[in-house]
Amino acid sequence: MSDLLLEVKNISKSFRLNENRKDSLKEAITSMFSFKGYSDKQFFALNNVSFKLGKGEVLGIIGKNGAGKSTLLRILSGITQPDSGEINFYGKSASILDVGAGFHPELSGRENVFLAAQLFGLTKEEIERKYQSIVDFSGIQKFIDEPVKNYSAGMYLRLAFAVVAHIDAEVLIFDEVLGVGDAEFQKKVSDYLAATTGKVSFVVVSHNLGSLMKIATRLILMDKGTVIKEGPLSVINDYMDEVNAARKTAHPSANNSCLVELNDTAADVELKRVGVKAVGKNFGDTMLDTDEIELMVELTAPPHSTIDIAFQLSNQFDQPIFATSSLHPASTEFSQSLSGTLTYICIIPADFLNKGMFTLNMFIVKDKQHIIIRKSNILDFPVQLNSAVMNDFFAQQYPGGLKPLHRWIIKS
Amino acid sequence: MRPVKTISNKEYSLFSYLNEVWKARGLVFTFARRDLRIQYAQTYLGVLWSIIQPLTGLLIFTVFFQRLIPLPFKVPYAVFAFTGMMGWFYFTQLVGQSGTVLMHNQNLIKKIHFPRLVLPLSKMLIGLVEFCISLALLVILMLVTRTPFSAKVLLLPVVVVANIIVGLSIGIWLSALTIRFRDFHHIIPYLVGFGIWLTPVFYPTTIVPERYNWIYYFHPVANVIALYRWIFIGTPLNEMQLVVSMSIALVMFLGGLVFFIRNEKFIADYL
Numbered sequence: 262m263s264d265l266l267l268e269v270k271n272i273s274k275s276f277r278l279n280e281n282r283k284d285s286l287k288e289a290i291t292s293m294f295s296f297k298g299y300s301d302k303q304f305f306a307l308n309n310v311s312f313k314l315g316k317g318e319v320l321g322i323i324g325k326n327g328a329g330k331s332t333l334l335r336i337l338s339g340i341t342q343p344d345s346g347e348i349n350f351y352g353k354s355a356s357i358l359d360v361g362a363g364f365h366p367e368l369s370g371r372e373n374v375f376l377a378a379q380l381f382g383l384t385k386e387e388i389e390r391k392y393q394s395i396v397d398f399s400g401i402q403k404f405i406d407e408p409v410k411n412y413s414a415g416m417y418l419r420l421a422f423a424v425v426a427h428i429d430a431e432v433l434i435f436d437e438v439l440g441v442g443d444a445e446f447q448k449k450v451s452d453y454l455a456a457t458t459g460k461v462s463f464v465v466v467s468h469n470l471g472s473l474m475k476i477a478t479r480l481i482l483m484d485k486g487t488v489i490k491e492g493p494l495s496v497i498n499d500y501m502d503e504v505n506a507a508r509k510t511a512h513p514s515a516n517n518s519c520l521v522e523l524n525d526t527a528a529d530v531e532l533k534r535v536g537v538k539a540v541g542k543n544f545g546d547t548m549l550d551t552d553e554i555e556l557m558v559e560l561t562a563p564p565h566s567t568i569d570i571a572f573q574l575s576n577q578f579d580q581p582i583f584a585t586s587s588l589h590p591a592s593t594e595f596s597q598s599l600s601g602t603l604t605y606i607c608i609i610p611a612d613f614l615n616k617g618m619f620t621l622n623m624f625i626v627k628d629k630q631h632i633i634i635r636k637s638n639i640l641d642f643p644v645q646l647n648s649a650v651m652n653d654f655f656a657q658q659y660p661g662g663l664k665p666l667h668r669w670i671i672k673s
Numbered sequence: 674m675r676p677v678k679t680i681s682n683k684e685y686s687l688f689s690y691l692n693e694v695w696k697a698r699g700l701v702f703t704f705a706r707r708d709l710r711i712q713y714a715q716t717y718l719g720v721l722w723s724i725i726q727p728l729t730g731l732l733i734f735t736v737f738f739q740r741l742i743p744l745p746f747k748v749p750y751a752v753f754a755f756t757g758m759m760g761w762f763y764f765t766q767l768v769g770q771s772g773t774v775l776m777h778n779q780n781l782i783k784k785i786h787f788p789r790l791v792l793p794l795s796k797m798l799i800g801l802v803e804f805c806i807s808l809a810l811l812v813i814l815m816l817v818t819r820t821p822f823s824a825k826v827l828l829l830p831v832v833v834v835a836n837i838i839v840g841l842s843i844g845i846w847l848s849a850l851t852i853r854f855r856d857f858h859h860i861i862p863y864l865v866g867f868g869i870w871l872t873p874v875f876y877p878t879t880i881v882p883e884r885y886n887w888i889y890y891f892h893p894v895a896n897v898i899a900l901y902r903w904i905f906i907g908t909p910l911n912e913m914q915l916v917v918s919m920s921i922a923l924v925m926f927l928g929g930l931v932f933f934i935r936n937e938k939f940i941a942d943y944l
Contacts, residue, residue, distance in 0.1 A: 265674070276942075335941065339786035342682050342938040349676035362784035365707060367714040372707070379703050380785045408714075 264316035272346035274307045306332040308486040317459040321477030322466045329486040352431030361421035366410035399423035415443045434464045520544040528633040529563035549647040554609040564600040571624040582662035615664035616646045694788045704795035748906045749818040757874035759807045760898045765865045767840025770796035772847035779944040825904040832900045839893040842922045845929035849936045893922035
């Protein structure tokens, strides 16, 4: 790559687990006199991460929560140091971990522009030269001398982004920020991205694959602190399918994974099991997109109380796909104030979920107001395409979590 | 191809770090201006508060101690007390503010990279503004009481620099240590609250029994105050005490600087 802009070489960073951190003076002093010292319990937030960024590229970094994205971002921004490895920038870079970082509510828009731009490394003269252009870009000339605490959220974001757009960096590093704000702000961002395509290189970190898909030219998939796959979108998608297939063959009778014993008690509610299956089939049988899907929870409820369940399905990037609860008006046939061992069943209609891997999360709500139990990532379950009815040329390729029944009408 | 910027686990050298701080010097002023603006935002009296505070301090000291504490020199008590207060207040401001400045700006520190030393330095500047207001009050006070000025006043900038170094010699340590051990956050009020009794702010060292005089060899602030009094009201100076205590302060200041720089890379991890 002749116009290499960023090279990340074997970056690692570990943290000592919290129990071993000496945050108070007493602990530090007592540990000086003991032979134990620091324990070796380490947690690798990043383990030997390497990648490159060339001119004009938009590199998306994706992964679940805890994959090491944020740590990587903090290191790229210079906020924290790696334990080992080296990062070389071959062009001016700027990191935006938060739109409006550095802004102070009591200061006026003008003062905040100067403050934020200086934090990004611009000199006073540079800012004065660009000031008018920044204000024009933000579109809030009238209020520029008002304290920003009086701004609407949209105005605040537009002004903050106007500063970012004037840093003149060759490498811009963003965290999730492309997804915030109102429609007007979103348009500003996408116009800016379109205008800078090819001139500025981006590293965009997100757990939201959807927002990256539109802009990224290349993706890096991270898990547990390492880069597990790198390539264009199609490569990442194929890889995900492979992982899902491998998981299926590894557990052919995946009874355990689709029916989980939880045995958790809170506020006299005893949670027993949670399961997912296709209606009319057994737990662990293949679920097809043409099956009705049954979400089930068994629990023991105390008398004189109302226990409700909320389910949420998310994709592998912790992005919510669909949520429902027994509090919903559509579930009025649901009897109130039952006690003893109860089974709650939610039926998701056939032809609703797309193929893919789904994660089940659950809340238990007591007396319609207190969340007493929260369970995330209870189980993962795959939904597969029904090949018998697959008469659609594109069927394999549709992205997204949902594939509801719908109609096409073509008129002339 | 030479990289524009390299990130690794290498330590900053003192020189290259100070060079970075120099490049970011504009931020020192911007932060100082920001904090001054915020300090007086939505106050009716605004900057007047910076005059009211030293004046009330002066009034209280004068009313309570004027008759109690005999002065061995021919100087109005108010002028004597005010020369002590000026140095002491700037010192406590440096210690107190730079001790907490990193914690107060943690949102910024976690989001943006800049040399963190800029933050305690900006507090130094704010203190300087308040110091100048006090200085103007002192001049007025001396004119009103017809206290004569001497040519030694020209040494004032040197004394102010000594005051800053003495303040930062503790402030920078606290700044870096508070991040790691929050205990130091609780030490600051004691240092400021009790320190004034151990420092000759409103009493002259002549009322201290001679057998305790060795304390002033290890008490840089007392010597800064002695310097202010020497240039404004001509009280005698103990040169030996001055040299020893200032050397201690200078060593602590440089040590604090090195300590701060070595810990800079962990600051975001510990916040």
